[in-house]
Each structure stands twice: as structure tokens, then as C-alpha cells.
Amino acid sequence: MNESAFAEHEDRWILGLRGLVVTKISVDYQLSLLLGSDAWVVLEGPCRLSQGPAARDGRQEMMDPGQQDVAAALALFGAKILSAVAFKTGTLRLVFDNGLHLDCGADPSFEAWQVTGPGDWRFVSMPGGDLAVWSGAEAAGGNETV
Template sequence: MNEFAFVEHEDRWTLGLRGLPVAKISVDYRLSLLLGTDAWVVLEGPCRLSQGAAGGDDRREMLDPQQQDVAAALALFGAKVVSAVAFKTGSLRLVFDNGLHLTCRADPSFEAWQLTGPGGWRFVSMPGGELAVWSGS
């Protein structure tokens, strides 16, 4: 059972999302992924979807939620999270059991992504490259 452990390190947060499947994908001006039943990843800025070791060069596609150019993200449906990291520079990296890697960098002008989880946890990539973190406690 996933305990949703969010652990702070010097340069990043390890997000306790391992094993959660992508249960829902929705698109408006954002790309939203429901992980399990309690965690939402909402992507508003351009992201890179890649496949291969460490996000390798085998296949790369840019996703642009504001243009609804996110069809490649459908390959994430049902995939389980292997690793989830929010960097204090505002970047997000999700790795899935089907070999896909989703990377979203901070944007200089707006919030590029956010993650909400159980217990009131919230991570937001702030404009200019900072990571804002709220906990339920």
C-alpha cells in the first residue's frame, strides 16, 4: 500500500507516488493525470515525453497542453509510477513502468505544473524556477 511519503532532500523532493497507476487523463488548457485515487498532476506548460533509459533518445515528443497537443500522453494511461521527483528548481520528472518519462521544466512567466496529494500536500512550480510546497499539517 502506498504511504504517500513526500521526502525533502537538499535539491529535490522525492514524491511517494510509486506504484500508483495513471487512472484518468483529462485535457482542457491543461493536461491532468489522476494517479491512483488521491493524487493529481496538472501540467500547464510544455513537457517532454520520452522513452528509454534515463529519458533517453529513443523517442521524444513535446506535449503542449495550452494547444491541446497532448495525444502522445495517452500512452501513460494505466502505466504505474516508478519514480516521481520534484526539483527545487521547479522541474518535475515522472518515470513510469512502461518506460516512459515525463519531464516538465519551470517556466519564467507562469506556473508550469502542480501536484496535489492526500493530506493536503501540494507542490507548485512557481514562475521563474522555484518550488512551492504546502503540507496538510
């Protein structure tokens, strides 16, 4: 995946994760997904895994990484990302080739999720619903760019 796959829009960022496969799932007080060999999605807040976009009529599972209640996430192992969007309101939406959609909203008190890589990109859902974005040398040094 190349860095040109990242694109900022008025209300969201398109993340350069398209085509990456979930190669590892880790659980502690977070749910961590390794994508390929150098990108991570780390979820710390409650999130929803659903079959299809609306999930009104389909399967829907709420997961809480802080309680290690994330068994439904095992269905993501080996799945390829079709779409990855970080909204500037602090919500993350991932769509996978197996039809599953993962949504994680912002939290009023803590960082609900973060995406690092590929390359030097880092996106963090900040407390209260803002999105922080770092790229290049700024990601290593911790200087906020958005």
C-alpha cells in the first residue's frame, strides 16, 4: 500500500488500508488487528461488528475490548479490507471482503481507537470526538498535524 492511498476530505480521511489482510488478532484490554505486516488497528472502546452496512436486518455484535468481549472479531482473521474511513468526528469504519463491517465511535473520556501505518501514518480518535492525524517524521516525534 502506498501513502498516496491516504486522502483527506472535508469530514473524513480515506485510510490507505485497502487490500490489506488481517494477519493477527490480539486481545488484552484492547482488540488489536495486524494488517499485512506493518499496519495496526487498535480498538479500546466498544465497537460494532455487523453483516452489511445497515445491519438493521442482519447480524450485529457489540464488542467491548475492555471486558475482553471480542469473540466475534475472530471472523475477521484472513479478511481483506475493502474500505477504511476515519471520520473527523472520531468514528472509524472498516469494511471487509467477507461482508463484515466494523464501526468504532469516539468516546467522551478516552482514546477509543487508533490506526498506525502503513508507513509513518497514525490516526487517533481523541477524547470527545476529534481526530488526530500524524504522518512522516511527525508520527515518530508526536507532533499533531490535524
